[in-house]
Amino acid sequence: MGKISLTGIKPTGMLHIGNYFGAIKPALELAALYDARYFIADYHALNQVKDAAELRNAIRHIAAGWLASGLDPQKVIFYRQSLVPETFELSTMLMAFTSKGLMNRAHAYKAAVSANTARGEDADAGINMGLFTYPVLMAADILLFDADFVPVGRDQTQHVEMARDIAETLNHNYHETLLVPPQAFVQENAAIVPGIDGRKMSKSYGNVIPLFSTEKELRKLIMRIVTNSQGVDEPKDPDSSQIFLIYRYFAAPDEVKTFEGRYRAGGMGWGDAKEELFRVVNRELSPIRARYEALMAEPAQIDRILAEGSEKARFIAARTIRRLRKAAGMS
Numbered sequence: 001m002g003k004i005s006l007t008g009i010k011p012t013g014m015l016h017i018g019n020y021f022g023a024i025k026p027a028l029e030l031a032a033l034y035d036a037r038y039f040i041a042d043y044h045a046l047n048q049v050k051d052a053a054e055l056r057n058a059i060r061h062i063a064a065g066w067l068a069s070g071l072d073p074q075k076v077i078f079y080r081q082s083l084v085p086e087t088f089e090l091s092t093m094l095m096a097f098t099s100k101g102l103m104n105r106a107h108a109y110k111a112a113v114s115a116n117t118a119r120g121e122d123a124d125a126g127i128n129m130g131l132f133t134y135p136v137l138m139a140a141d142i143l144l145f146d147a148d149f150v151p152v153g154r155d156q157t158q159h160v161e162m163a164r165d166i167a168e169t170l171n172h173n174y175h176e177t178l179l180v181p182p183q184a185f186v187q188e189n190a191a192i193v194p195g196i197d198g199r200k201m202s203k204s205y206g207n208v209i210p211l212f213s214t215e216k217e218l219r220k221l222i223m224r225i226v227t228n229s230q231g232v233d234e235p236k237d238p239d240s241s242q243i244f245l246i247y248r249y250f251a252a253p254d255e256v257k258t259f260e261g262r263y264r265a266g267g268m269g270w271g272d273a274k275e276e277l278f279r280v281v282n283r284e285l286s287p288i289r290a291r292y293e294a295l296m297a298e299p300a301q302i303d304r305i306l307a308e309g310s311e312k313a314r315f316i317a318a319r320t321i322r323r324l325r326k327a328a329g330m331s
Contacts (some may be wrong), residue, residue: 003033003148004034004036004146004147004148004149005030005034005037005148005149005150006036006038006142006145007036007037007038007039007150008081008138008141008150009038009039009040009041010044011040011042011049011055011058011061012045014203014212015061015062015065015210015211016201016209016210016211017208017209017285018191018193018195018201018202019211020069020211021191022190022191024069025191026190027151028070028071030151031072031076034149036076036077037076037077037078037313038066038071039078039084039141039313040059040063040079040080040081041141042080042081043082044081044138045058046130047128047131060296060299060302060303061296063078063295063305063306064292064295064296064302065211065292066078067295067302067305068212068288068292068295069211069288073308073309077309077312078306079306079310079313080307083307083310083314084144084313084314084317086318087137087140087141087144087317088137088140089321090140090144090321090324091136091139091140093170093328094136094139095133097169097170098136098166103132103135103136106132106162107158108134109127109131109132112127112131135158138159138162139159139163139166139167142160142163142182143166143179143180143182144317144320145313145317145320146180146316147180148182149183149184149185150182150183150184150185151185151187152184152185153187154186156184157186160183161184163182164181167179167181174327174328176327178323179320179324193245193249194245194246195207195208195209195242196208196221197226198242209221211285211288211289211292212285212288212289215282215286218281219278219282222274222277222278222281225246225277226242227243227270227273231269232266232267232268232269233266233267235265235266236266238259238260238263244259244263246281247276247277247280250277250280250281250283250284255280259276
């Protein structure tokens, strides 16, 4: 068996083109290199989403989005975290090998404490155990499937490092390699797509272009992209224009070269530039949008795909649990 990569996908918020180029496409490319596994982390989402209908819809939205973007459930394992109960058994076992001090150092917990302190509130105000023990559940997600690599951004490496620490502590206790210590696969070249206001595209900034906007909505959003006051005849710097920076992700190399030339030569207004951007964006997103809409129209099909993938995942997970139970003296 080749090396294993594992990608967790939290079902919160809507997918946008920044997610598509920054996370989805790079993660799907790993399927050509590794034995790739992908999962919908719905238990992780409980820390943010407490409404059942909202969570159910978010799970299907995210699953349909990845499927529409090219994830092939026949070639990889695609499952839902909550349908693999072995995850939670392993999480409980890992708690016995995880120090509270390690959890105190988790970035998300420290950020929440810092925010509370800045407001003059009790340090742990509003912090639930789901947030505090989040790294242990994430470690269980990773270690259950003997993942060698976990693709993350540089700011997310701590979770993988913690999973590695926990695995090594457990392995040391039982004097054998029961769990594979994972490595962070840092995606240094992950795309950073600008939003319609020029800042990094982010739901928190409200500057996103949703991945599955209708054609009409897509054009309207693109026309809202912030530009400067340069006139039609003035040469323009493509590298300082978010229109051009977004265009590069969607256009063919020869189209990018031609578009750059039009920028530098002058004679192109911002309205024309936005129309050209809309053309190439809509060209790529139209088939993805159609696949997504077809999937969302058949929610039972999405549920079936996740259920089938989860059965495959459980077969692997059961081996890990049997191994650990035996080592711990539980079988």
